[in-house]
Amino acid sequence: METLSIGVLASGRGSNFQSIIDSIDSGYLKANIVLLITDNPNAYAIERARKHGIETLILIPKHYASRNEYYKNIVHELKIREVGLVVLAGFMRVVGKPLVDAFRYRIMNIHPALLPSFPGLHGQGQAADYGVKISGCTVHFVDEGVDTGPIIIQAAVPAFFEDTEDVLSARILTMEHRIFPEAIRLFAENRLEVFGRKVKIHGHSPVDSSLISPQIPR
């Protein structure tokens, strides 16, 4: 099987980006990250890419004539590098139609809540304020909506009365770092199939945890 080429879009700290880099380095994930695109010149993700020799493009939306032009340019950069999967690792924008159309079911996002609850910004704070007892994270394919695409994997964590947004975020983040590489690995192994809203996972899951998508055969 040909090695999957990944393009990452990130706006900030890039800890999920790092978890993907680490999964490749450890041999858990057989893929190459060929490009980081960021919309934020101060993103710490840039430093992570530099340390690992990953090419980086800083593309600033206001330098383009329109939102469409911005995303058309991103598509161009991804296509000339033959990217097979686009990974949104804390990319703090709603992805434009040119990108969604060009990479249908080949764009993944991680959201820090159990979708469809608490989409959009501050999913962890929304969940903490709502008083849920269980929260978690979701890896999903990206469609035209905000955090609405077909769900690939979810993982749950407890939420406690005393939790602030920061405390709950940290608990969720440890699970993000597990399920994002897992979802990418399933994609790289060609084991994901989309049926409308639903994603079928073929074969057995590489991760052993009762909290992660318990419907996956193990």
Ligand code: GRF
């Ligand atoms: C994560 O909480 C992710 O779920 C959300 O944005 C945050 C990015 O964190 N989409 P990082 O940049 O990967 O550390």
